[in-house]
Amino acid sequence: xxxxxxxxxxxxxxxxxxxxxxxxxxxxxxxxxxxxxxxxxxxxxxxxxxxxxxxxxxxxxxxxxxxxxxxxxxxxxxxxxxxxxxxxxxxxxxxxxxxxxxxxxxxxxxxxxxxxxxxxxxxxxxxxxxxxxxxxxxxxxxxxxxxxxxxxxxxxxxxxxxxxxxx
Amino acid sequence: xxxxxxxxxxxxxxxxxxxxxxxxxxxxxxxxxxxxxxxxxxxxxxxxxxxxxxxxxxxxxxxxxxxxxxxxxxxxxxxxxxxxxxxxxxxxxxxxxxxxxxxxxxxxxxxxxxxxxxxxxxxxxxxxxxxxxxxxxxxxxxxxxxxxxxxxxxxxxxxxxxxxxxxxxxxxxxxxxxxxxxxxxxxxxxxxxxxxxxxxxxxxxxxxxxxxxxxxxxxxxxxxxxxxxxxxxxxxxxxxxxxxxxxxxxxxxxxxxxxxxxxxxxxxxxxxxxxxxxxxxxxxxxxxxxxxxxxxxxxxxxxxxxxxxxxxxxxxxxxxxxxxxxxxxxxxxxxxxxxxxxxxxxxxxxxxxxxxxxxxxxxxxxxxxxxxxxxxxxxx
Numbered sequence: 001x002x003x004x005x006x007x008x009x010x011x012x013x014x015x016x017x018x019x020x021x022x023x024x025x026x027x028x029x030x031x032x033x034x035x036x037x038x039x040x041x042x043x044x045x046x047x048x049x050x051x052x053x054x055x056x057x058x059x060x061x062x063x064x065x066x067x068x069x070x071x072x073x074x075x076x077x078x079x080x081x082x083x084x085x086x087x088x089x090x091x092x093x094x095x096x097x098x099x100x101x102x103x104x105x106x107x108x109x110x111x112x113x114x115x116x117x118x119x120x121x122x123x124x125x126x127x128x129x130x131x132x133x134x135x136x137x138x139x140x141x142x143x144x145x146x147x148x149x150x151x152x153x154x155x156x157x158x159x160x161x162x163x164x165x166x167x
Numbered sequence: 168x169x170x171x172x173x174x175x176x177x178x179x180x181x182x183x184x185x186x187x188x189x190x191x192x193x194x195x196x197x198x199x200x201x202x203x204x205x206x207x208x209x210x211x212x213x214x215x216x217x218x219x220x221x222x223x224x225x226x227x228x229x230x231x232x233x234x235x236x237x238x239x240x241x242x243x244x245x246x247x248x249x250x251x252x253x254x255x256x257x258x259x260x261x262x263x264x265x266x267x268x269x270x271x272x273x274x275x276x277x278x279x280x281x282x283x284x285x286x287x288x289x290x291x292x293x294x295x296x297x298x299x300x301x302x303x304x305x306x307x308x309x310x311x312x313x314x315x316x317x318x319x320x321x322x323x324x325x326x327x328x329x330x331x332x333x334x335x336x337x338x339x340x341x342x343x344x345x346x347x348x349x350x351x352x353x354x355x356x357x358x359x360x361x362x363x364x365x366x367x368x369x370x371x372x373x374x375x376x377x378x379x380x381x382x383x384x385x386x387x388x389x390x391x392x393x394x395x396x397x398x399x400x401x402x403x404x405x406x407x408x409x410x411x412x413x414x415x416x417x418x419x420x421x422x423x424x425x426x427x428x429x430x431x432x433x434x435x436x437x438x439x440x441x442x443x444x445x446x447x448x449x450x451x452x453x454x455x456x457x458x459x460x461x462x463x464x465x466x467x468x469x470x471x472x473x474x475x476x477x478x479x480x481x482x483x484x485x486x487x488x489x490x491x492x493x494x495x496x497x498x499x500x501x502x503x504x505x506x507x508x509x510x511x512x513x514x515x516x517x518x519x520x521x522x523x524x525x526x527x528x529x530x531x532x533x534x535x536x537x538x539x540x541x542x543x544x545x546x547x
Binding site: 019022023024025026027029030031032033034035036037038040041044045049050051053054057058059061062064065066070073074090093094097098101102104105106108109113114116117118119120121122123124125127130131133134137138141 | 245268275278282304313314318321324357359367368388399405
């Protein structure tokens with residue numbers, strides 16, 4: 001049973017996080033850990049340009065996510081949800097999430113990033129057809145999920161958004 | 168179910184979803200951090216951190232877990248960041264010094280985590296669109312991310328515990344909202360989609376180190392059964408100028424302060440010595456591995472012939488200079504019966520890309536230490 005001082009789990013993420021002694025202890029430990037990382041890096045890399053490049057990538061990763069990837073994903077998700085019938089949304093959402101992530105994983109292979117090494121044992125597969133196979137698997141699973149939802153609905157049981165066999 | 172117009176304050180952007188994804192990421196990143204630090208220290212040139220010779224497959228499992236957990240974390244991190252995205256735009260940006268600290272810690276946490284997963288995925292695909300050393304940058308980013316994570320856990324601990332408690336599934340009695348049964352179902356469907364994606368990522372990549380699953384490894388950058396003599400190569404012979412070796416001129420030198428009788432042994436003399444066979448994995452730091460049967464002279468036999476003192480430290484030197492031309496063998500490994508100077512693999516003479524004429528291969532050693540094109544065994 002939730003109390004008035006605890007955040008209800010269905011609530012949007014809130015600012016009511018604890019900032020007591022345990023938080024400050026964790027801050028101390030966390031800062032020490034980060035300091036280890038900084039010392040290790042400065043020790044391993046003397047070159048200023050390389051250090052600057054590393055910091056640029058560290059900050060750039062944040063920015064790339066916040067300014068490019070997050071808006072893109074939200075836009076695609078919003079458009080897809082609008083276009084999709086409500087009942088089909090859970091399996092379609094799975095299909096989109098899985099397809100996007102597998103595309104990310106396949107991109108280096110599809111772009112043949114290992115070609116410059118001249119080593120044919122790096123990225124030895126035909127990644128275009130391999131990737132197509134993985135996408136087919138994803139959407140077959142999504143179709144099975146959708147079929148299971150339809151069966152559940154037709155049989156009069158309340159709709160359960162699980163894959164076949166899950167209760 | 169009525170179609171609800173999607174809003175910024177999305178159904179799924181709640182404490183429980185964030186907490187579950189956060190806990191899963193915590194597990195994945197802890198596995199990555201522990202296995203990653205082990206791997207980093209083993210390769211450290213000072214050699215203060217050593218692995219014993221047994222279990223023979225420990226490093227292989229360590230690296231396999233590292234890369235598998237890292238890849239599986241990609242969908243988990245993507246979903247977590249999506250779930251908490253509205254918090255990026257909170258106003259005012261902070262309400263106390265502690266709150267500011269909590270938010271600042273997100274920079275190393277999120278930036279470090281994203282950089283880790285990006286550089287990890289890129290590196291195993293031999294793609295390095297950056298100027299810093301992968302090893303140094305990936306390792307430092309790990310400490311930044313874990314440090315940021317500790318601060319984050321410190322701030323979120325009690326809220327996470329509350330959100331993960333089973334009782335929280337009961338309707339919120341503090342509000343007048345009706346039970347959100349549909350909401351719980353959709354959360355389950357969403358999490359199933361995310362964790363299912365992580366499962367597919369693993370299914371389509373882990374075969375690069377778990378041999379029985381290799382045919383499913385459609386998106387892995389290596390296959391453990393593809394390459395000269397049936398397994399992959401990291402460094403080609405031509406990249407170190409050793410495609411052709413005059414075998415009559417070749418000598419394996421065994422010297423150093425730790426031997427009584429330094430030797431310079433020809434290839435045919437090596438082949439004439441008692442041969443030992445061992446089935447051992449090569450485990451690359453990039454998370455792939457392959458098991459083959461190696462035949463050659465046991466290092467401890469060679470050291471005995473040269474009169475090496477017991478417990479000696481050994482350094483292997485390749486015929487070439489530069490990167491990966493040197494590797495340590497600690498006393499425990501040197502004494503192991505399966506620490507070999509291999510002349511053959513699976514019964515065949517070593518291919519030049521696999522280190523002809525002689526390569527070192529031993530139990531529980533990272534791939535970079537299984538020196539190819541061996542030229543000298545230095546004993547101290």
